[in-house]
Structure formats: structure tokens, C-alpha cells
Amino acid sequence: DAMVIQNPRYQVTQFGKPVTLSCSQTLNHNVMYWYQQKSSQAPKLLFHYYDKDFNNEADTPDNFQSRRPNTSFCFLDIRSPGLGDAAMYLCATSRDPSTDTQYFGPGTRLTVL
Amino acid sequence: SQKIEQNSEALNIQEGKTATLTCNYTNYSPAYLQWYRQDPGRGPVFLLLIRENEKEKRKERLKVTFDTTLKQSLFHITASQPADSATYLCALDRGSSNTGKLIFGQGTTLQVKP
Numbered sequence: 001d002a003m004v005i006q007n008p009r010y011q012v013t014q015f016g017k018p019v020t021l022s023c024s025q026t027l028n029h030n031v032m033y034w035y036q037q038k039s040s041q042a043p044k045l046l047f048h049y050y051d052k053d054f055n056n057e058a059d060t061p062d063n064f065q066s067r068r069p070n071t072s073f074c075f076l077d078i079r080s081p082g083l084g085d086a087a088m089y090l091c092a093t094s095r096d097p098s099t100d101t102q103y104f105g106p107g108t109r110l111t112v113l
Numbered sequence: 114s115q116k117i118e119q120n121s122e123a124l125n126i127q128e129g130k131t132a133t134l135t136c137n138y139t140n141y142s143p144a145y146l147q148w149y150r151q152d153p154g155r156g157p158v159f160l161l162l163i164r165e166n167e168k169e170k171r172k173e174r175l176k177v178t179f180d181t182t183l184k185q186s187l188f189h190i191t192a193s194q195p196a197d198s199a200t201y202l203c204a205l206d207r208g209s210s211n212t213g214k215l216i217f218g219q220g221t222t223l224q225v226k227p
Contacts, residue, residue, distance in 0.1 A: 004156075031213065042117070042202070042217040043157065090156050097213030100145060104156030 004105035021076040023091030032074040035090040119218035132190040136203030142181040143205035
């Protein structure tokens, strides 16, 4: 059974054209995370939501925003994608911030033309 | 700040042998350390967690050790199979206390040859 679902799996956008990636979860977890992973690199945390509380990482560019309208869904908005934003974007969940395990979705591969 | 180092070179071994992957961290010892498996084009999948007061943890053919003196964790796969071929990521909490925010190593790619 799918637990963390990401749509679409592949997204192509044009330089500067806003794009939204979506994540949903059936685990009823309180925390949802967004990571960026470039080729052969470690996943890098962009931000996370603990319930409705948004926590941005200090080095996340302003170009990246997120919304969490309810427990199940979380969106990543890239306002003006640049070529450097091409990457795999991973959504993950955990029961609470101190819970050990994170459950990842399959990722969305973003291509910027 | 905390940094994680994993061998970026791929590890190639023969089926049936034991694979050993290394994860070193540079700063304070975390409350726990985790290992994930990532297949190409997929999200990481949690495998094992070991806490700072545990020396060793096992799950089926997997074994993890945690040496806070050496600031190192070793991840072993015994009786390796071609299906074990993947990238293995080490992760730990980025704070000295339990923040729930993980930092990941870049991973080591394991290739098991039949």
C-alpha cells in the first residue's frame, strides 16, 4: 500500500516558469519534509511542517515555498525555476519531530529547460 | 557543523561475500544514527537505526555498529545478493539534541556481482 505519494513522478518546466510538486500521505503523520537531491549527492533538507508550523532551513532559497493545507497534503512551489534547480525532490514524513524514522516518497524528478 | 563522510567510490563485491560500508561523522556524537537504502530514481527506504548506547544492531542479514570513540558506524550485509545492489545512505540528527532534522551522507553505491 502506498504510504507517501508524490505527483508527478517526472516534471519538466521552462526556465522561470512556476512549478508545483505535490505530496500526500496515508500515514497520518504530523511532520512532512521536503528534500532536494542532486545527482550523486546527499538529500538536502529544504523545510518541514510540524502540523501547521512551517520550519524553513536557513540556506533554502526564497525561490522555494511550501504549503500544507491539511494533514495529508503538502506542496512544494518553485516560483522561478533556474537550471540549478533541476534535481530529484523527495517528500518524507515522520510521526513527530523527535521520531526516529522518516518515510520517503518515490520522488519527483524535475527538469528545467 | 556536523558533517558525514561516506566512501564515494562504489563498492564491488562477489555474491555471497560480506559487504562493509563506512560512515564517519566529524563533530558531536548523535543520539542515533540511521541507514537507508536508495535505488536509482527512488526515495530512500529506512533499514536500521542504532542508538548511541548500542554497540551493535542486527536485522536479518544486516548488521550495524556504532563506535562513538571513533565517530564511526559500519554497515554490514552478510551473504550478499545481486538484489542488494543499491546506494546506502547514512543519516543522523543534525543537532546535538534530538531535533528530528536529518543530515545525510552522499551514500556509497554497492554492486554485488553474481
